[in-house]
Amino acid sequence: AQSVTQPDIHITVSEGASLELRCNYSYGATPYLFWYVQSPGQGLQLLLKYFSGDTLVQGIKGFEAEFKRSQSSFNLRKPSVHWSDAAEYFCAVGAAGTASKLTFGTGTRLQVTL
């Protein structure tokens, strides 16, 4: 069965600092990987996704993520964080060949200090 681990429950960074959110997955074959962002009281917005090809994926809002098969990781990065990036971030994995469901991690809450 597939699973996702986001080891950091809560992260605080200063505005303008760089950010890396960790995501480790467990899946037997090539996974489909996603990062979503959820602002308080809102739904989830897709930041980026990886299916195949280039392991460095660019997303919206200046985010990028790198797929590292050897480490079973898909960490999310941003070179310079803005106060508006404060939100909860979820990593998710899907099984290639079926679109029926994603498995989400428990999320990382990002706080940005001014």
Add this chain to the structure above:
Amino acid sequence: NAGVMQNPRHLVRRRGQEARLRCSPMKGHSHVYWYRQLPEEGLKFMVYLQKENIIDESGMPKERFSAEFPKEGPSILRIQQVVRGDSAAYFCASSPRHEDYGYTFGSGTRLTVV
């Protein structure tokens, strides 16, 4: 071009009542997915539907929960005889094709059982 519309945004029910959550997918999307988010947890898959068909309900509790996506109208997630443990945010997502991972999530319905 409206996104995925969920209503109501907030729903309060007393124990034992029924809850009906509605989801109108994006225009042109015929695949609907329901997820549940318990407090301090990630999203958990519940059910995947196409028009008039339940494709995968492996995440649905065996009792009291049902879902439909009729030929006309929104998808409905129905919870009978609600209990306090049903209190959660319920999110709907839609996509235009099977095996298309362009999930677009609605803003969710927050169900509170008192």
